Amino acid sequence: MNFPPADAMTRNIGKPFPGVNPQSPQEMRPGRAFDFGAAAFLLDIDGTLLDFAATPAGVLVSASLQASLTKLWMKTGGATALVSGRLLEDIDRIFAPLELPAIGGHGAEIRSQIKQKALPRHPPLLDERIRRDLMALAEKGVLIEDKGYSMALHYRLAPQLKDRLERAVTAMLANFNPGTYEILRGKCVIEIKPRAYNKGSAVLELMENAPFRGRNAVFIGDDITDQAVFEILPKIGGTGFSVGALMQGATGVFAEPQDVRRWLASIVDGA
Numbered sequence: 001m002n003f004p005p006a007d008a009m010t011r012n013i014g015k016p017f018p019g020v021n022p023q024s025p026q027e028m029r030p031g032r033a034f035d036f037g038a039a040a041f042l043l044d045i046d047g048t049l050l051d052f053a054a055t056p057a058g059v060l061v062s063a064s065l066q067a068s069l070t071k072l073w074m075k076t077g078g079a080t081a082l083v084s085g086r087l088l089e090d091i092d093r094i095f096a097p098l099e100l101p102a103i104g105g106h107g108a109e110i111r112s113q114i115k116q117k118a119l120p121r122h123p124p125l126l127d128e129r130i131r132r133d134l135m136a137l138a139e140k141g142v143l144i145e146d147k148g149y150s151m152a153l154h155y156r157l158a159p160q161l162k163d164r165l166e167r168a169v170t171a172m173l174a175n176f177n178p179g180t181y182e183i184l185r186g187k188c189v190i191e192i193k194p195r196a197y198n199k200g201s202a203v204l205e206l207m208e209n210a211p212f213r214g215r216n217a218v219f220i221g222d223d224i225t226d227q228a229v230f231e232i233l234p235k236i237g238g239t240g241f242s243v244g245a246l247m248q249g250a251t252g253v254f255a256e257p258q259d260v261r262r263w264l265a266s267i268v269d270g271a
Contacts, residue, residue: 034267040079040215041072042103042203042229043260045086045094047187047222048243051257054156055143056086059094065261066098071268073100078113078211083199085184085191085225087147088118101212106184106193106225107202108149112209119205123149124194130181133172134192137165150193165190186223200228207236220260221247 043049046059053059073080081101082091088104088111099114108123125148134151138144141158142165145151153169155161166183169190173181184191203219206212217238219229230240230249242250243260254260 036072036075037077038216039076040081040207040212040217041076042081042083042206042217042219042238044219044221044226045082045084045091048220048226048257048260049082052156052187056090056145056154061095062261064265066095068261068264068268069095069100070098072264075268076211076215079215081112081206081212083203083219083221083226083229085147085150085152085186087149101206103199103202103206105147105149106191107197107199107228108147108193110202110206112206112212119209121197123197125149126151126181126192126194127176130172130176130192134169137168150191152189152191154189156188159188162188184225186225191225198228199226200232203229204232204236220254222257 046052046056049065050059050061069080078101081103082095083103084091085106086094086104088102088109091102091104092099101113102111103109104111105123108121110119110121111117112119131146131151134153135144137153139158139161141155142161143154143157145154153165155165166185169183169192173183173192179195181192182195184193203217207215207217217233217236219226219233219238219240220243221229221240222243226242227247227249230242230247232238233240233249240247240250241252241254243254243257246253254263
């Protein structure tokens, strides 16, 4: 199985990708002898497949990305999933009319196959006191996103508020059992969610279901919310790549989302 070529990466930690001879440029070509039947693709959305926008609703999914993901889903026999902090409903909205298997809400929701209901899960909801206190932090430039299972404070429009918001959220959670909730500090976003689940635990569950069962996972993610997936990849024989900066557990790193999109297009088209 071949993975991203050197010119799409900023660093590959000094060792060859599985099945790739780094001394042979021809062997580094993506798509060459790629065994889609043995792979399962798990792809983060914001900051990985898509460029960030001023607000979560402002992201754009190009027709070319739609086409690449559709081809990838078909070539892998359906073993291509989106992995996101967004809820499944929101994922389907931004990728419409395309629907893919997906993990939503940082692991609160799992859909292993299209046209099927999400797998039965019963994640805990946020304490109403947290919801009330977080809503009180709303001000100009701060977008409060209530996902039911979690809440997010987006401050991309007011980055100067980062430290103040982080202090306020940390102080707020000090009133609760430290094992109950966690703070996810993403890129211009602070999210509060129960510790009972994460993207990593959801990926482990997804990989036990058809058509993902028995395949080698290829995961791409970009921030701290994806670290839980990188940590469990050795358990499932997976390979991970990060975006923007090399993350612990990643084999290599793409410079930016457009490089991820180009690589996906190249492997599905056999370039």
